[in-house]
Amino acid sequence: ELKVEQNPLFLSMQEGKNYTIYCNYSTTSDRLYWYRQDPGKSLESLFVLLSNGAVKQEGRLMASLDTKARLSTLHITAAVHDLSATYFCAALPDGDDKIIFGKGTRLHILP
Amino acid sequence: DVKVTQSSRYLVKRTGEKVFLECVQDMDHENMFWYRQDPGLGLRLIYFSYDVKMKEKGDIPEGYSVSREKKERFSLILESASTNQTSMYLCASSRATGGWSYNEQFFGPGTRLTVL
Numbered sequence: 001e002l003k004v005e006q007n008p009l010f011l012s013m014q015e016g017k018n019y020t021i022y023c024n025y026s027t028t029s030d031r032l033y034w035y036r037q038d039p040g041k042s043l044e045s046l047f048v049l050l051s052n053g054a055v056k057q058e059g060r061l062m063a064s065l066d067t068k069a070r071l072s073t074l075h076i077t078a079a080v081h082d083l084s085a086t087y088f089c090a091a092l093p094d095g096d097d098k099i100i101f102g103k104g105t106r107l108h109i110l111p
Numbered sequence: 112d113v114k115v116t117q118s119s120r121y122l123v124k125r126t127g128e129k130v131f132l133e134c135v136q137d138m139d140h141e142n143m144f145w146y147r148q149d150p151g152l153g154l155r156l157i158y159f160s161y162d163v164k165m166k167e168k169g170d171i172p173e174g175y176s177v178s179r180e181k182k183e184r185f186s187l188i189l190e191s192a193s194t195n196q197t198s199m200y201l202c203a204s205s206r207a208t209g210g211w212s213y214n215e216q217f218f219g220p221g222t223r224l225t226v227l
Contacts, residue, residue: 031213031214033215033216035218040223041220041221042201042218042219042220042221043154043201043203043218044218045215045216045217048213048215050213088153088154090216092208092214095208096208097142097159097161097205097207097208097214098144098156098159098169099205099214099216101153101154102153103153104153
């Protein structure tokens with residue numbers, strides 16, 4: 001059974017700093033997702049990573065996937081307050097339609 | 112632009128009432144999902160439907176049922192609402208696995224249900 005673990009679960013950081021959120025998954029998966037959720041709102045898709053070595057970037061966020069290590073990272077460059085949110089990673093088990101979500105990383109960026 | 116809508120953003124019901132939460136997607140997706148989200152517990156799958164009239168239990172189906180009579184609509188039913196069903200309910204949809212499908216799930220805005 002696929003399990004997805006994120007760390008850290010809570011992160012408080014200063015504006016302008018760089019940081020990385022890690023997402024490990026326990027069995028093979030060739031689809032890895034990152035979502036953002038603002039307080040009281042729903043989940044918004046950020047990235048879909050499909051293959052080993054995939055890297056995607058949007059503004060100050062960059063996501064990468066290493067399928068051999070079963071690891072995805074979400075890197076935040078020069079954080080700004082607007083990036084404060086909860087970030088979820090999720091993986092799709094081979095041959096399944098149901099994505100498995102991590103518990104989410106609550107990111108708080110201090111001005 | 113992809114769209115998943117839910118019938119209510121906020122809902123207040125009394126214990127014992129029958130509650131219907133409706134979800135509609137306009138993307139012709141095969142799969143639809145109902146989750147609940149509670150602080151500290153993340154997203155938990157209640158039910159999943161992979162086709163019209165087809166359904167599969169998720170991790171926490173007790174106290175819930177679902178209906179999918181049309182491809183675009185997936186309903187979550189609380190037969191007799193209880194206070195422990197107070198939560199945020201999220202609906203999502205995705206394409207079926209296969210080919211170049213990303214299987215990316217698109218979420219509705221959520222319904223915050225309070226059961227008194």
